[in-house]
Amino acid sequence: MAVHERPFGRALEDFAVGDVYRHWPGKTVTEYDDHLFCMITMNHHPLHTDAWYAENDTPQGRNVVVGNLVYSLVLGMSVPDVSGSCIANLEVESLQHKSPTYHGDTIYAETRVLDVKESRSKPDRGVVTVETKGFNQRGEEVCYFRRKLLAWKKDSLPARRRPYETDF
Numbered sequence: 305m306a307v308h309e310r311p312f313g314r315a316l317e318d319f320a321v322g323d324v325y326r327h328w329p330g331k332t333v334t335e336y337d338d339h340l341f342c343m344i345t346m347n348h349h350p351l352h353t354d355a356w357y358a359e360n361d362t363p364q365g366r367n368v369v370v371g372n373l374v375y376s377l378v379l380g381m382s383v384p385d386v387s388g389s390c391i392a393n394l395e396v397e398s399l400q401h402k403s404p405t406y407h408g409d410t411i412y413a414e415t416r417v418l419d420v421k422e423s424r425s426k427p428d429r430g431v432v433t434v435e436t437k438g439f440n441q442r443g444e445e446v447c448y449f450r451r452k453l454l455a456w457k458k459d460s461l462p463a464r465r466r467p468y469e470t471d472f
Contacts, residue, residue, distance in 0.1 A: 305472065307472065309464060311384075312383075312384050312388035312389060313383070313384070313385075313386065313387055313388025313389030313390055313455075314385070314386065314388075314389065314455065315389065315455060315456055315457060315458040315461050316420065316422070316429065316430040316432065316455040316456065316457045316458070317457060317458050318458075319417045319420045319432050319455070320417060320420070321417050321418065321419060321420060322416070322417065323416070323417045324414055324415065324416045324417075325382070325385040325386060325414065325415045325416075326412075326414050327381040327382055327384070327385055327412070327413040327414065327415065328412075330381075330410045330411055330412040330413075330441075331377050331381070331410065331411050332408065332409070332410040332411075333369050333373070333374070333377070333405060333407065333408070333409055333410070333411060334407060334408070335367070335407040337369075337373065338352055338353075338367070338369045338370060338373060338407060339352070339353055341370055341372070341373040341376075342370050342373075345370075345372065347370055347372070349370075351364075351367065351368050352367060352368060352369070352370045353367070354367075355367055364404055364406075366406060366407075367406065367407055368404045368405065368406065369404070369405040369406060369407065369409070371401040371447075374401065374405045374411060374438060374446055374447045375399060375401075375438075375447055375449065377411050377413075377438070378411060378413045378436055378437075378438035378447050378449070379436065379449070381411075381412075381413040381438075382413055382415050382434075382436050385415065386415050386432075386434060386436075386453070387453045387455075389455075389456065389461060390432075390453045390454055390455045390456070391429060391453075391454040391455065391456060392453065392454045393451060393452075393453050393454075394431065394451075394452040394453060394454055395451060395452050396449055396450070396451045397433075397449075397450045397451060397452065398448070398449060398450045399447075399448070399449040400447070400448045400449070401446070401447055402444075402445045402446055402447060402448055403440070403444050403445065403446045404446070405440060405446050405447075409440045409441060409446075410440065410441040411438050411439070411440060411446065411447075412438070412439050412440075412441075413436055413437065413438050413439070414436070414437050414439070415434050415435065415436040415437075416434065416435050416436075417432065417433075417434055418433040418434060418435055418450070419431075419432070419433040420432050420433075422457075427457075428456060428457055428459070428460035429454055429455060429456055429457060429460065430454075430455055430457065431452055431453070431454055431455070432452065432453050432455050433450065433451070433452050434450070434451060434452075434453070435448065435449070435450045435451075436448070436449055436450075436451070
């Protein structure tokens with residue numbers, strides 16, 4: 305019998321400049337998703353929540369999904385492949401909303417490794433710079449961001465433990 309642990313994130317040595325991670329699955333953004341996110345973040349702009357306003361008084365002619373939801377989805381999609389085991393996200397260097405996302409669009413994401421540097425002050429970690437892009441189902445880039453994360457080296461990764469014992 306074998307026990308398989310699902311990978312979640314990477315250690316510093318697992319990152320190679322130029323590597324691309326294609327995150328899966330995508331997420332279809334519903335009107336409900338958009339309205340809930342707007343309400344819990346107190347973004348009540350009618351572009352996102354008022355269909356009549358969006359149809360009659362905006363260049364898009366329909367509701368647009370709030371950009372921070374698109375960014376949050378794309379970032380979240382990257383976590384299992386990129387930052388799930390990191391120490392911290394250090395910064396988002398840039399964030400660009402490239403094209404609007406509409407209710408019913410499906411978002412996909414990809415991350416490219418731009419730089420990997422060992423820490424000069426702490427030998428158990430290093431900094432990884434990545435860029436992540438979000439695309440809709442038509443392949444149009446809707447979101448771009450570049451960030452730095454602090455990653456453990458393999459020998460220093462905390463053990464994945466559970467609060468209980470099992471004897472499978």
